[in-house]
Amino acid sequence: MIAAHGICKAFDGVQAVDDLSFEVASGEVYGLLGPNGAGKTTTLRVLATLLTPDRGSATVAGHDVVREGEAVRRSIGVVNGGMGLYDRLTGREVLHYFGRLYGMQPAAIDARIAQLDELLELGDTLGRRAGGYSSGMKQKIVVARAVLHDPPVIFFDEATSGLDVVARRAVLDFVRSYPSEGRAVVYSTHVMSEVEELCDRACIIYRGRKIAEGSIAELIAEGHGDDLEDAFFRLVGGDRGARDEIAGVEA
Ligand SMILES: Nc1ncnc2c1ncn2[C@@H]1O[C@H](COP(=O)(O)OP(=O)(O)OP(=O)(O)O)[C@@H](O)[C@H]1O
Numbered sequence: 001m002i003a004a005h006g007i008c009k010a011f012d013g014v015q016a017v018d019d020l021s022f023e024v025a026s027g028e029v030y031g032l033l034g035p036n037g038a039g040k041t042t043t044l045r046v047l048a049t050l051l052t053p054d055r056g057s058a059t060v061a062g063h064d065v066v067r068e069g070e071a072v073r074r075s076i077g078v079v080n081g082g083m084g085l086y087d088r089l090t091g092r093e094v095l096h097y098f099g100r101l102y103g104m105q106p107a108a109i110d111a112r113i114a115q116l117d118e119l120l121e122l123g124d125t126l127g128r129r130a131g132g133y134s135s136g137m138k139q140k141i142v143v144a145r146a147v148l149h150d151p152p153v154i155f156f157d158e159a160t161s162g163l164d165v166v167a168r169r170a171v172l173d174f175v176r177s178y179p180s181e182g183r184a185v186v187y188s189t190h191v192m193s194e195v196e197e198l199c200d201r202a203c204i205i206y207r208g209r210k211i212a213e214g215s216i217a218e219l220i221a222e223g224h225g226d227d228l229e230d231a232f233f234r235l236v237g238g239d240r241g242a243r244d245e246i247a248g249v250e251a
């Protein structure tokens with residue numbers, strides 16, 4: 001579903017992503033695990049056609065991210081923490097607005113909203129204006145909006161930050177249930193337990209580079225760790241900086 005080959009991206013002399021390659025198969029949840037500044041968001045932005053790579057190439061759902069941006073954008077849904085909603089629209093109105101942009105008919109949008117209501121427990125967010133949402137309500141509508149058109153590929157970037165346990169559980173269960181034949185998820189996070197729970201395989205990214213890749217069991221074995229966190233610290237070479245970054249964000 002996704003193939004990235006030698007992706008490089010620098011900003012003002014900072015090598016955010018450095019020769020990164022990975023593949024994601026149909027039916028997989030693939031994790032991008034790394035501390036703050038590792039290059040996770042930059043990688044997803046390249047795959048989502050929001051940034052052009054300096055070097056390297058990638059295809060998403062069979063389309064080249066540089067030459068076939070339009071086709072890639074039709075094949076993906078993107079969930080990240082910072083997306084604005086229109087304050088004066090209700091959740092249902094937001095979803096209708098985006099459904100129309102995706103070229104869906106109103107009846108199809110309503111049918112899909114009913115499905116997503118079931119899956120994500122949207123409840124009264126649908127009838128309330130987005131301006132009054134809590135962060136959990138916002139995030140659920142952002143997830144619903146991203147998958148409204150049933151895209152084959154979804155990118156989640158720190159999708160559960162700021163959510164309470166109930167909202168977080170709804171989003172995690174949704175992510176886990178999404179992949180099937182012809183569908184895949186890339187899930188970016190610094191939270192080890194989410195990777196352990198959700199991901200079929202994951203890539204550990206540090207300073208823009210791939211440090212290790214595999215199933216959770218393979219990552220633990222490769223790092224000779226007791227668990228994923230232990231393996232992670234061993235794999236980044238006992239690096240104090242990475243240790244502090246992860247300890248800091250997880251605290
Ligand atoms: N638009 C930008 N302009 C300048 N530097 C950037 C930009 N975007 C990212 N960077 C830099 O690239 C590096 C990787 O950032 P990126 O946001 O991809 O990391 P991340 O793994 O998503 O981190 P976090 O867990 O904090 O979200 C960092 O050093 C960051 O400062």
Ligand SMILES: [Mg+2]
Nearest residue numbers: 040041042157
């Ligand atoms: Mg990020």
